[in-house]
Amino acid sequence: MKRFVLSSRHGYLLLVLLVVAIITFLTAQGLHGAVAVSSGDYGMLFLILLYVNLFLVLALGFLVLRHVFRLWLDRRQRRTGSMLRTRMALMFVALSLLPTLIIAMLSVNFLNRGVDSWFSDRIARAMDTALEVSRAYYRESQRNIRHDAEGIVRNRALASSLTLDDDEALSAILEVERMARGLDEVAILRPDGTRIARAGELPFDPLPDLDAIMDGSSRALVVTSDAGERVRAFVPLDDNYVLSTGHWIDRQILGQLETIEAVYVDYRNLRASHGLLKANHTVTLALIAVLLLLAAIWSGFRIADDLTNPIAELIVGARKVAIGDLSVTLSVTGNDELATLMAAFNAMTRKLQENHEELQETNALLEERRRFMAAIVQHISAGVISVNRSGEITLMNPAAGMLLGIDGPLAIGQHYRALLPDAMLTALSQRDPRGPGIIATQFQMQIQGADRTYTLMVRVTPLDDGAGASHGFITTFDDISDILLAQRSHAWSEVARRIAHEIKNPLTPIQLWAQRLRRKYMKHQADSCPDWQVLDEGTNAIINQVEELRILVNEFSTFARLPRPELTPNDLHAGIQEVLLLHRAELEKITVTTDFSKDLPLFPHDRGQIKQLFTNLISNALAAIRERNAATFLAISTEVTDNGAWVRIQIADSGSGIPPGDRDRIFEPYFTTKATGVGLGMAIVKKIVEDHGGSIRIRQSQWDGALIEIRLPIHTNPLPVTTSPEHASHT
Amino acid sequence: MITMLIAGCGRHSQSTNHTVIQQTVLLLQGEKLLAHSELAPPFLLQLGEQLAQGEPLLASYRFRIRRLHPWLPDTRILDKPLQRHIRKRLITERYELREEQQRLVHYTTDEQEALNFIGNPRFILLANRFKPLPQTRYQMETHLSITPSGMSRLFLLLNRWLSLGKPMEFIQITELP
Numbered sequence: 016m017k018r019f020v021l022s023s024r025h026g027y028l029l030l031v032l033l034v035v036a037i038i039t040f041l042t043a044q045g046l047h048g049a050v051a052v053s054s055g056d057y058g059m060l061f062l063i064l065l066y067v068n069l070f071l072v073l074a075l076g077f078l079v080l081r082h083v084f085r086l087w088l089d090r091r092q093r094r095t096g097s098m099l100r101t102r103m104a105l106m107f108v109a110l111s112l113l114p115t116l117i118i119a120m121l122s123v124n125f126l127n128r129g130v131d132s133w134f135s136d137r138i139a140r141a142m143d144t145a146l147e148v149s150r151a152y153y154r155e156s157q158r159n160i161r162h163d164a165e166g167i168v169r170n171r172a173l174a175s176s177l178t179l180d181d182d183e184a185l186s187a188i189l190e191v192e193r194m195a196r197g198l199d200e201v202a203i204l205r206p207d208g209t210r211i212a213r214a215g216e217l218p219f220d221p222l223p224d225l226d227a228i229m230d231g232s233s234r235a236l237v238v239t240s241d242a243g244e245r246v247r248a249f250v251p252l253d254d255n256y257v258l259s260t261g262h263w264i265d266r267q268i269l270g271q272l273e274t275i276e277a278v279y280v281d282y283r284n285l286r287a288s289h290g291l292l293k294a295n296h297t298v299t300l301a302l303i304a305v306l307l308l309l310a311a312i313w314s315g316f317r318i319a320d321d322l323t324n325p326i327a328e329l330i331v332g333a334r335k336v337a338i339g340d341l342s343v344t345l346s347v348t349g350n351d352e353l354a355t356l357m358a359a360f361n362a363m364t365r366k367l368q369e370n371h372e373e374l375q376e377t378n379a380l381l382e383e384r385r386r387f388m389a390a391i392v393q394h395i396s397a398g399v400i401s402v403n404r405s406g407e408i409t410l411m412n413p414a415a416g417m418l419l420g421i422d423g424p425l426a427i428g429q430h431y432r433a434l435l436p437d438a439m440l441t442a443l444s445q446r447d448p449r450g451p452g453i454i455a456t457q458f459q460m461q462i463q464g465a466d467r468t469y470t471l472m473v474r475v476t477p478l479d480d481g482a483g484a485s486h487g488f489i490t491t492f493d494d495i496s497d498i499l500l501a502q503r504s505h506a507w508s509e510v511a512r513r514i515a516h517e518i519k520n521p522l523t524p525i526q527l528w529a530q531r532l533r534r535k536y537m538k539h540q541a542d543s544c545p546d547w548q549v550l551d552e553g554t555n556a557i558i559n560q561v562e563e564l565r566i567l568v569n570e571f572s573t574f575a576r577l578p579r580p581e582l583t584p585n586d587l588h589a590g591i592q593e594v595l596l597l598h599r600a601e602l603e604k605i606t607v608t609t610d611f612s613k614d615l616p617l618f619p620h621d622r623g624q625i626k627q628l629f630t631n632l633i634s635n636a637l638a639a640i641r642e643r644n645a646a647t648f649l650a651i652s653t654e655v656t657d658n659g660a661w662v663r664i665q666i667a668d669s670g671s672g673i674p675p676g677d678r679d680r681i682f683e684p685y686f687t688t689k690a691t692g693v694g695l696g697m698a699i700v701k702k703i704v705e706d707h708g709g710s711i712r713i714r715q716s717q718w719d720g721a722l723i724e725i726r727l728p729i730h731t732n733p734l735p736v737t738t739s740p741e742h743a744s745h746t
Numbered sequence: 747m748i749t750m751l752i753a754g755c756g757r758h759s760q761s762t763n764h765t766v767i768q769q770t771v772l773l774l775q776g777e778k779l780l781a782h783s784e785l786a787p788p789f790l791l792q793l794g795e796q797l798a799q800g801e802p803l804l805a806s807y808r809f810r811i812r813r814l815h816p817w818l819p820d821t822r823i824l825d826k827p828l829q830r831h832i833r834k835r836l837i838t839e840r841y842e843l844r845e846e847q848q849r850l851v852h853y854t855t856d857e858q859e860a861l862n863f864i865g866n867p868r869f870i871l872l873a874n875r876f877k878p879l880p881q882t883r884y885q886m887e888t889h890l891s892i893t894p895s896g897m898s899r900l901f902l903l904l905n906r907w908l909s910l911g912k913p914m915e916f917i918q919i920t921e922l923p
Contacts, residue, residue, distance in 0.1 A: 150836070241840075241851075241853035243853075276835065279836065283799055
C-alpha cells in the first residue's frame, strides 16, 4: 500500500500544479487561437509560457537547492537517514535525467521540423497565390461591372430609347438589361448626379466626379464602396447622360476573401518570426525538461523524506530506548507498513515502559527489603560474612568485624582466607563450601580476642541457584560465651545446691562425734601413749576438716541459693564506705583512693548483696596485691553515664591481674587462680550483678593489675540506651 | 477665431526617440486647447511598410501637461488619450481607419491619408477651457505606442510588462515657454 498523506504542503503543491496546468492549457489554446486571429500574439504567448516555465524552474530550483543544502548539512552532521536520502535522490535523478533529455531533444527536433514545414517556400507561395487569386477575383468583379456598363451603352435599343423621353419604357429597358446581366442596380444619371431612371437599388454611395468621364470616352469609371462590398461603374451615354451599373459582391465570397487575407497576414507574421518561434520552442521545451528534471529531483527528495523520516524517527527512538529513555512515542501517520512498524514500536516501548515501571517497583521493594535486611545484619549481634563464588568477601557486618577483630569495610573484596582467623579457616577448610555436595553445617570454635576468648557457634550455609551451581556461602556466627558461661553457672549452682544438701547434713554428726571422742578420751593427757597422740591429731583433723567443709558447703549454699535482690533505693557510696570500713585493718598498708560521682542519686539495689559484691571484690584485690607483693594501690570510682541511666563502678588494683584467657572463666564457679579459695567469689559477684540487670567485665588496670568494671542501672527498668558491645557481650 | 501657437515642441525634444515624434504643436483657440502631432517621415514609411503587410496597428497617443513648481511636486493638469486603429485590406486595397473614442470607421485608398491618420493627428481637443497662468511653467509630455492591433487588453498589458514584441514606445517631454 502506497504511503501518502495529504498535508497542507501537498495541497499547496497540487494547487500550484493545477494552476500551472490551467495556464499551460489556456496558453496553448491561446496559441492555437492566436494563429487564426493575429500572428502578433503568437510570439507573445510563447514568451508568456516561457516566463511561466522560467518562474516554475526558479521556484523548483530553489526548493531543490534547499533540499540539497539540507542534505549536505545532514550528511555533514551524520544525521540519521541522510545516506538513504542521498541514494534515493541520486536514483531519482538518474531515472529521470535520461528519459527527460531524450524526450526534450526529440520534441525540439520534431517541433522544429514541423515549424520548418509550416513555413516552407511551397506553403509561402501557396499563401501568396491564394492572396493573388483573391485579389484577381475582386478585380474580376470590378471588370465585370465595367464590361456590363460598357456593353449596355453599346446597346442600340437603350441609345434609341433615350430619345423617346418615356420613363417607363426606359425603366423597362434598364430592368431587362439588369436582369439579363445579373446586376443589382442599373441607372441613368445626369452628370450632376440627378437620376433619370433606375432599375434595382443599391445603398447610396457618394458619387465620384462624373465630369471627369464626360470627355467623349466610352471607358467606364469603376468605384467601390468604402467597405468594398459594392462596386459601381459609370459610363457616359452622351454629353448629357451617364449610365451607372452596380453590383453586390457575394457576401459569402467576400467573407472567405477576408479569411484568406487574415490567414495570409498571420502567416506572414509567423513566417517572419519563425526563427524566434523555433528558439522559443527550444527554450520552452528545455525549460520544461529542466522543470521535469527538477520536479523529479524534488519529488525524489520528498519521497525520500517521506520514507526516511519515519525510519530516522525509528532509529532515533531505538537509540533513546537503548539509553533507557522509554518515554519515546513516534507519531504515526497513514496506515502503511511504516505506520504499522511505528505503531508496533510505540506498543513495544509502551510495554517496555510498563515492564520497566514494574521492575522499578520490584527493585524498590527489593531495595527496601535489602535495606531492611542490611539494617538487621548491621545491627544484629551475630556476625555475618558472605563470600562469593571466587572466595571474595562481599558482606561483613560490624558484629562479625568486632568478633573477629577485622575492619569490615576494608574486608569487602578480599579473599576470606586472607582475613578470617586460622581456627575458622581450619574449620572451613574441612568443609569447603565450593566443593561438590555442600551441605549446611554448624560447629563451635574458640578464637582469642583482644582481652578474652570467644566461643562462637558458626553456621555455614552454601549459596546455590537451585540447580546445584555454587555461588559462594554465608557464614554466620554467634558469641555463645555468655550462654556457655550461664549454662555452666547454672550447672554449678545445681551441683552446689546438691552438695550443700548432701554434705551439710552429715557434717554435724561427724563433728559432734569427733568432739565427743575428744571429750571422752582426751581427759587425761598421756603423751607417752602413742594412741592418745594419734587420737588427738585425728579428732583435731576431723574437726578442722569438717569446719572447712562447712565453710565450703555454706559458700556453695550461698551461691546456689542466692535470693533475688530486694531493690530499694539506697546509697551506693555509703555501702562501699561500710565495706571499706570493715576491711580497714587489711587496708592499712594499702593506698586506697575513691572517686565517687556527686551526681549519683539513691537508686534501687539490694544493699546487702551489693555490700557482699564489694566484699568479694576487695578481698580478691587484697589477695592479688598480697600475691604480687609490689605496689599497693586500690582505687574505687563511680560515674553516672548514659544521661543518668547507668552507674559505672570501677575497682582497680595493683595486684597480679587476670590473664586474658581466664577473664571469662573467672566467673565460672569453682574456678580460682588463688592457692586458697573455692572459686565462687567472682561467680557470686557476676550473679549479683546480673540479678540487678547490670554487666561486668574485666580489664587490665593502670598498675597492670585487674580492673573490674561494673555497670548497674540506676532505674529499675533501665532505659534503652546504647551499651558498648563489649559490655553487651558479657552480660 | 484667434489661433495662437503656444509651442512647437519639435526642436526641444528631450526624448531619446525624438526622431519619431517630430513635433507636437499646441494651439489655443479662444479657451480651447488643441494639439497637433507629427511623426518623422521615415517612421511613417516604416509604418506604411508594416501596413502593406496587412498587419493591423494601434497608435496610442497620450498628451499630458504638468504645471511645474519650483519646490512643490509637479501637478498634472491635463491627460488626454487618443487611440487610432489602422489596417490595410490587402484584397480591396484600401485602408481601414478607426478612432477608438469615436468608434467610426473610415476607408481610404490613399496611403498618405492613412499615414496622416495614424502619424499626424491634427486638432486634437485637449481642453475646452484652458487659461495659462502667468509666470507659471508648464511641461508637456507626448507619449506614443505602436502595438499590433487585435490583442486583448490583458495581452497588451502583459506586452508592456514583459517587454514583449518590438519596442514601439516613444516619449517626448518638452517644457513650455
